[in-house]
C-alpha cells in the first residue's frame with residue numbers, strides 16, 4: 001500500500017485511527033473532519049479516500065507500482081471520487097506538490113501570478129496575456145486574475161476548458177521569469193481541471209447536491225452517487241468547507257444521509273461544525289483535527305518553503321500553526337514583519353520610546369479597518385513579539401533559536417545583553433493578556449498602544465526608568 005499519509009505533517013494519532021478504519025473495511029457512511037483551517041483535513045480526507053479504494057499489492061504483488069486507485073487519486077482523476085472544493089484550493093494542493101517537485105519558491109508572488117495568467121490564457125479566457133505579464137505584477141494582480149478565471153458565472157462554458165496553443169510570447173515571458181521548459185509544462189498541467197473536483201465560489205448551493213437541468217458541467221452529489229461504482233470500489237464524496245452549504249443544500253444532503261446509497265462514503269470537511277444542521281452532525285462520525293505543535297510546524301514550513309531561513313519561524317507563527325496557511329503567510333511579507341518587531345526591540349534597547357509609536361502605527365496600518373482581519377493581524381504581530389522575546393531568552397541561555405538569518409542573529413545577541421529574563425517574561429505575559437483581550441470586543445487601536453507601552457515598561461525602556469528614578473528624588 002502506498003503511503004499517502006506520510007507527507008501530511010501533524011495530527012498523527014488521528015491519521016493512525018483513519019488508516020486502521022480504512023484497512024479494516026468497516027467504514028461508516030458519513031464522516032465530519034472538523035478542525036481549524038489549514039491543519040490538513042482536506043489532505044487527510046484525500047489520503048483516506050485513497051486508502052479506502054487502494055488495491056496496491058493485490059495483482060502483481062511486490063512490483064512496487066501504485067494501483068490504479070492510487071495513481072488516479074494523485075491526479076484527482078478518479079471516477080469514484082467527487083471533491084466539492086473552493087475554486088482556489090485544488091490548485092493549492094497541486095501547487096504544493098509542484099513547489100516540492102521543482103523546489104520553486106512558493107512565496108514568490110510574481111511566479112504565482114504568472115502561473116495564474118497562463119492558466120487563464122490556456123483556458124481561453126484571455127486573448128492577449130502579455131499586458132498581464134508585464135513588470136510589477138503583484139499578488140493583488142493574482143487575485144484579480146483568479147477572480148477572472150472563476151468568476152464568469154458559477155459554471156464556465158465548455159470552450160473555456162479547451163486548452164489553446166501556447167504562444168511564443170508566453171514562453172518568452174516565462175524565460176524572463178527564469179522558468180525552464182519542464183517547469184513550464186508542469187505549470188500548464190497545474191491548470192488542467194482535475195475531473196474529480198467540482199469547484200465552487202462563495203457558497204455550496206443546492207445545485208451541487210441535487211441534479212438540475214440548467215447545470216451542464218457538473219456531477220452533483222446525488223447524480224454521482226446514483227450510478228453504481230464501475231470499479232467495484234466505494235464511491236467517496238468529499239465536501240470541503242462544508243459549512244458553506246446553504247440551508248437548502250444541507251436539507252437536501254440530509255436526505256442522502258438518511259438513506260445512504262450502498263458503498264458510498266461522504267466526508268464533510270469543516271472548520272465550523274456548528275454551522276451544520278445538528279441533524280447532519282448526528283448522522284456523521286466526527287473526527288477532530290488540531291493545530292500542529294511548533295516543532296511539527298517548523299517541519300512543515302521547512303518542507304513547504306525550501307531554502308528559506310528567517311521566514312520559516314515567522315511564517316509558522318503567521319500561519320497560526322496550520323500548514324495550509326503557510327503560502328498565504330509567506331505572502332504577508334513575513335520578513336518585513338519580523339524586521340518591524342526587531343526594530344521595536346532595538347528602539348527599546350536604546351531607550352527610544354518613539355519605537356512604540358512607530359511599531360504600533362505599523363501594526364495598525366497592517367491591520368486595516370476590517371475587524372476580523374484586524375484582530376488576526378494584531379494577534380499575529382503580538383505572537384511575533386512573544387517569539388522574539390523567547391528568542392532573546394534562548395540567546396541569553398546559549399540555546400539554539402528558531403529564527404535564522406545573520407541580520408536577525410546579531411540583533412538577538414545585542415538584545416540578549418540589553419534585556420533580562422524577568423523583564424522578558426513579564427513582557428510575554430503582558431502580551432498574553434493582550435491576546436486574550438484582542439479576542440473580545442475592545443478598541444484594537446487602544447489595546448495595541450497600551451499593550452506595547454506596558455511591554456516597553458516591563459523591559460525598562462528609557463522614559464519609564466527616568467520617571468521611576470526622578471519621582472522619588474523630587475519628593
Ligand SMILES: [Zn+2]
Pocket residue numbers: 001002053054055056066067068069070071
Ligand atoms: Zn493503491
